[in-house]
Amino acid sequence: MRAAVWLPLFDELADPIVVARLAAAAEGAGWDGFFVWDHLFWREPVKAVADPWITLAAMACATERLRIGPMVTPVARRRPVQLLKEAATLDVLSRGRLTLGVGLGSDRFAGEYSRTGETVEDRVRAEQLDESLGILRAGWSGEPVVHEGKHYRVDDVRFLPRPAQGQVPIWAAGFPGTRKPILRAAQYDGFFPVNLQTADELAVATDRLRAIFGQDALPEGFDVVVALEPEMDPRPFEEAGATWGLTDVDPASLSLADVQAIIAAGPQW
Template identity: 60%
Template sequence: MTRLRSALWLPLFDELADPTAVARLAAEAEETGWHGVFVWDHLRWRAPVQQVADPWITLAAIATATECLRFGPMVTPLARRRPAKVARETATLDLLGGGRLTLGVGLGSDRFACELSATGEELDDRQRGRLLDESLEILTAAWSGRPVHHHSRHYTVDGISFLPRPVQRPGVPVWAAGLPGNVRPLRRAARHDGFVPVNLGHPDQLADIVTTVTGLRRPNTTPYDIAVPLPPGADPAPYAKAGATWWLAEFAPETVTLDQVRGVLRDGPADIGIDMERTR
């Protein structure tokens, strides 16, 4: 039996667009017993949001302001990032944090801010899925420390070694996000280290997801994470019983404030025991 781990899941908007302020929140969260701080990855958001911080710079600030909590982008749409650059960023960030980075990945969406269409990115979900999977192949190869030889229509990495390697071995843990009921993201997540269900409506949905992922991962017996976003005040216990290993305390992006986040973190993390065998 272990404990459900708890993390703040922060949209880096307006009052939270200051990396120094977010780093202070992370340090306070660590002192209060929280296990992680994860941040959104967006270029912009719909009104009334005006200010948006870069996640990678903010994560570097978090890494230097804390000692033991886990951190990372949750989630980064890899299809709009160059995988070779992300390989360097993730290895360096994991080194900076002493092996505490988790890389959350997903397709991204044009729905909330039109940020994909506004910057000329790929809009087709299937195509972005292919780009995501190919990027993850490159990252996995890069984290090995061996020369990467990847040639495709989308990406070329010709004999580059990405050293120094991440502290974590064989590489940075990857959590893949997806909508409940869509099996393709579950297959992707089963190949990696965790799953983040987006827009989860009920613990029964999560139980079905855990059953599916467990079946896809057999005979793999390595630890696996299921990270469930829930608003503060929601009861994470039914989700922990269904197989969640992390609770991500989520905040409304249009109204989040430093005081609101500080109030939640001072309430402390969830204190719920879980049976880890459900997530193996």
């Protein structure tokens, strides 16, 4: 199971230069990836929140090996063609090291949807997410995109340059016990079960994925991503099918010194 640093870009970590230096240190300490939260603002006591895409660009320039990406981007908050171009450009900048985490997002943490005039209906955001992902995949192909959907329109546009990887890997997030997110994830490159409590919950989700794929094992290259708190034993999660473990931290109490210590200690699984 590969190991990644996973951080909110809050307060002391709301400086792209600081985070780029942390990413370089993580690469030197043997971590496999470095992923960041994607938020506009957050509830108290958090005050400052950085943009993930600018920060990821700085991280790409400071590293050579780490896999990087937003984990996760609430796609309904973004125009799909803008996200398409940002992801392709970042993948070129990083020489093919971007993984795009996607999900519905939630209004419950800071009111990011309701306070900025976005829809709070899960059903609508799910429609926007699925439609956007289709546009991303079509646009990254390098072929002209013609799309007339319920929420978005693209009229015969070719988006170049393509990502360095050809297609950016997509990890879809969702609650592990909910059918639709698992079905969505199976169409792409990985599943990130959020609010996962036990390895048994993960085992149920991976069983469902194997049933969708119609085989005894998950396809080669398909990732299952889990967030692990420091006291969690990673072995049961790996046995249940996890291929990546992410550091799960508390944004309310996290400090730069804490992050530096986590990174310097190196991967714990």
